[in-house]
Amino acid sequence: MTLGFYPGCSLKGSSREYAESVLAVAKTLDIAIQEISDWNCCGATAAHNLNRELSLALPARILALAEKQGLTEIVVPCAACYSRLTVTRHELLKDPALKARISEINNMEFKGNVTMLNIIQMIDKYVTPVLESRVIKPFDHKVACYYGCYLVRPHEILNFDREEDPQTMDELMLKIGAKPIDWAYKTECCGAGLSVSRTSSVGRLSGKIIGDAKDRGAEAMIVACPMCHSNLDMRRDSINSYLGEKVDIPVLYITQAIGLAVGIDRKSLGLQRHFVKVTV
Amino acid sequence: MSSDLHHSIPAGLGSEVFDQTEVKVSRCYQCGKCSAGCPLSEEMDYPPSLVMRMLQTGNKEMEEKVLRSFSIWVCLTCEMCFARCPMSIDIPKMMDFLREKALKERKSNPKAKEIVAFHKSFLDSIRYTGRLYEIGLFADYKSRTLKILDDLALAPKMLKRGKLNIFPELIHDRSGIASIFRKTVKKNLK
Numbered sequence: 164m165t166l167g168f169y170p171g172c173s174l175k176g177s178s179r180e181y182a183e184s185v186l187a188v189a190k191t192l193d194i195a196i197q198e199i200s201d202w203n204c205c206g207a208t209a210a211h212n213l214n215r216e217l218s219l220a221l222p223a224r225i226l227a228l229a230e231k232q233g234l235t236e237i238v239v240p241c242a243a244c245y246s247r248l249t250v251t252r253h254e255l256l257k258d259p260a261l262k263a264r265i266s267e268i269n270n271m272e273f274k275g276n277v278t279m280l281n282i283i284q285m286i287d288k289y290v291t292p293v294l295e296s297r298v299i300k301p302f303d304h305k306v307a308c309y310y311g312c313y314l315v316r317p318h319e320i321l322n323f324d325r326e327e328d329p330q331t332m333d334e335l336m337l338k339i340g341a342k343p344i345d346w347a348y349k350t351e352c353c354g355a356g357l358s359v360s361r362t363s364s365v366g367r368l369s370g371k372i373i374g375d376a377k378d379r380g381a382e383a384m385i386v387a388c389p390m391c392h393s394n395l396d397m398r399r400d401s402i403n404s405y406l407g408e409k410v411d412i413p414v415l416y417i418t419q420a421i422g423l424a425v426g427i428d429r430k431s432l433g434l435q436r437h438f439v440k441v442t443v
Numbered sequence: 444m445s446s447d448l449h450h451s452i453p454a455g456l457g458s459e460v461f462d463q464t465e466v467k468v469s470r471c472y473q474c475g476k477c478s479a480g481c482p483l484s485e486e487m488d489y490p491p492s493l494v495m496r497m498l499q500t501g502n503k504e505m506e507e508k509v510l511r512s513f514s515i516w517v518c519l520t521c522e523m524c525f526a527r528c529p530m531s532i533d534i535p536k537m538m539d540f541l542r543e544k545a546l547k548e549r550k551s552n553p554k555a556k557e558i559v560a561f562h563k564s565f566l567d568s569i570r571y572t573g574r575l576y577e578i579g580l581f582a583d584y585k586s587r588t589l590k591i592l593d594d595l596a597l598a599p600k601m602l603k604r605g606k607l608n609i610f611p612e613l614i615h616d617r618s619g620i621a622s623i624f625r626k627t628v629k630k631n632l633k
Contacts, residue, residue, distance in 0.1 A: 189490060213542065215539060216626075269623060317526070360560070
């Protein structure tokens with residue numbers, strides 16, 4: 164069975180190294196992945212902030228497309244897209260009238276028989292079984308696993324890991340030889356959607372996250388969300404001015420860390436694209 | 444005894460919130476955990492627990508203050524309040540409703556101008572291409588806010604690292620996307 168793939172907009176632009184590393188790991192470990200064709204943006208924060216129907220219609224179109232293309236399971240590496248798709252599926256399946264209304268708006272029937280995997284679930288299901296035998300270069304570093312918001316909340320709908328002290332990413336890091344640290348900001352918000360419109364807030368929120376990771380000796384931050392990544396990496400100047408010091412801990416996507424451990428070259432993983440130089 | 448016996452919903456905005464979102468503001472007993480855990484409460488005019496209290500009063504003036512507040516726009520929907528609420532009140536869902544209503548009634552807080560402009564520019568970008576076009580988003584946002592100089596240094600650094608597409612990615616079914624926008628966002632969000 165082929166695993167469907169919804170990259171989302173960030174992975175085609177500002178976070179293309181996330182897509183590169185997901186696809187490189189999948190290719191190296193022989194996991195067949197098929198991108199949903201003609202997919203649209205999920206609407207992200209903007210849609211649910213301004214218009215509820217639009218915020219359900221856009222993800223429903225994506226899911227309907229996947230259904231039409233015969234996919235039954237899709238991986239959604241962007242935590243924000245994963246959250247929007249999962250919340251939409253949940254809302255439409257519990258309310259048949261709403262489901263009918265959204266299908267009519269989209270002029271495309273949404274049935275609800277495609278399930279979503281976030282990147283950690285995908286790795287757990289398809290990568291973990293072969294991972295330990297494939298590690299040739301253990302990722303021997305102290306890492307701060309940063310989950311952010313959208314992977315774990317709202318727990319009632321996502322039903323994935325613990326909402327304030329999740330462990331799944333930490334366990335995966337152990338498998339590639341890393342040493343996950345115990346720290347306090349695993350699921351605190353990085354400032355996400357305010358990155359452009361209120362950069363100072365992002366400097367403060369992301370600054371606390373980087374500050375705690377640094378105080379506890381992390382050598383790298385591990386993330387699974389393009390928004391977390393862009394705030395912690397591209398906004399490092401704002402973070403450093405909030406912290407009043409220069410902190411140069413690099414931020415890696417979980418698939419980049421795994422990629423390094425299984426011997427994929429740095430360029431194929433897009434490590435050269437980061438703002439904060441990846442020294443690990 | 445049903446715990447809901449004591450939770451009558453006041454008329455007005457609180458009952459509108461319930462009708463549209465099933466969120467009962469009357470369930471809140473003001474423990475304040477939402478405000479304590481909210482990463483943005485220090486930047487808000489009214490922290491989340493106070494918003495709940497204001498809606499509980501059913502007082503028109505209070506409701507108006509909520510709709511015109513900065514709080515509802517600076518809320519990031521990080522869902523921490525909902526995770527920690529002992530009464531499982533879905534505050535983020537209520538915030539989405541309040542934002543949409545404030546926007547429709549043209550009551551969005553002036554301090555939130557940039558935040559609202561960013562969301563509108565974002566949606567405008569996908570309305571025409573189906574996917575987010577980051578350069579278009581930046582340009583549209585700057586034209587709305589006149590924040591021409593902000594982040595000017597960021598674009599060349601992103602380009603150098605291959606993080607910005609010069610041209611938008613156009614999906615085939617753009618008419619389908621345009622139709623979704625016509626049916627949902629009835630009025631232009633401009």
